[in-house]
Amino acid sequence: GAGVSQSPSNKVTEKGKDVELRCDPISGHTALYWYRQRLGQGLEFLIYFQGNSAPDKSGLPSDRFSAERTGESVSTLTIQRTQQEDSAVYLCASSPRDPLLHGYTFGSGTRLTVV
Amino acid sequence: AQSVTQPDIHITVSEGASLELRCNYSYGATPYLFWYVQSPGQGLQLLLKYFSGDTLVQGIKGFEAEFKRSQSSFNLRKPSVHWSDAAEYFCAVTLRGTGRRALTFGSGTRLQVQP
Numbered sequence: 001g002a003g004v005s006q007s008p009s010n011k012v013t014e015k016g017k018d019v020e021l022r023c024d025p026i027s028g029h030t031a032l033y034w035y036r037q038r039l040g041q042g043l044e045f046l047i048y049f050q051g052n053s054a055p056d057k058s059g060l061p062s063d064r065f066s067a068e069r070t071g072e073s074v075s076t077l078t079i080q081r082t083q084q085e086d087s088a089v090y091l092c093a094s095s096p097r098d099p100l101l102h103g104y105t106f107g108s109g110t111r112l113t114v115v
Numbered sequence: 116a117q118s119v120t121q122p123d124i125h126i127t128v129s130e131g132a133s134l135e136l137r138c139n140y141s142y143g144a145t146p147y148l149f150w151y152v153q154s155p156g157q158g159l160q161l162l163l164k165y166f167s168g169d170t171l172v173q174g175i176k177g178f179e180a181e182f183k184r185s186q187s188s189f190n191l192r193k194p195s196v197h198w199s200d201a202a203e204y205f206c207a208v209t210l211r212g213t214g215r216r217a218l219t220f221g222s223g224t225r226l227q228v229q230p
């Protein structure tokens with residue numbers, strides 16, 4: 001597609017439930033990033049995928065968070081046993097191999113509300 | 116500690132007035148510097164970036180930013196604000212020499228434009 005697509009755009013879930021968020025990057029973009037944006041705050045880096053290399057998971061806040069990506073296609077971010085502090089907008093960005101040369105393209109995000 | 120600081124959480128200006136949004140960084144070496152804008156319901160859009168060279172950089176939508184090494188700052192400016200500029204603005208950095216190129220964001224400045 002023309003841009004980075006994220007689904008769902010909004011998700012309300014009960015505390016303790018698992019949720020799965022999806023990101024469709026731009027075709028051909030080897031780099032993919034997940035960020036979390038809490039209300040009134042900047043974006044926090046969560047995880048980075050680059051092609052078939054092992055992902056950089058250094059930003060994941062707890063072991064309840066995990067993400068997968070098959071090759072250079074779709075990525076899913078899974079949050080298990082959701083907590084209220086997980087409420088945030090989750091943003092995905094993709095880029096050709098070196099984003100400094102080609103820039104990052106961000107999706108519109110998934111707004112997650114844990115009640 | 117390494118950080119990106121945007122000291123102004125919220126700024127209100129009148130349409131046609133000039134604008135300056137502040138950004139300071141605290142890193143051992145000069146990082147790559149970016150300004151992004153986030154409009155409601157839309158993804159982050161790159162306004163401009165600084166890697167090296169001329170310290171005054173021009174961006175889209177009439178924005179410019181000046182890098183000042185002595186002040187560790189990268190302030191965003193616009194000579195005459197339009198109502199459509201109302202949005203949230205984020206300063207971001209990524210360190211030179213790191214492979215993953217993940218961005219570190221400031222907490223953002225929300226701009227309100229009065230008629």
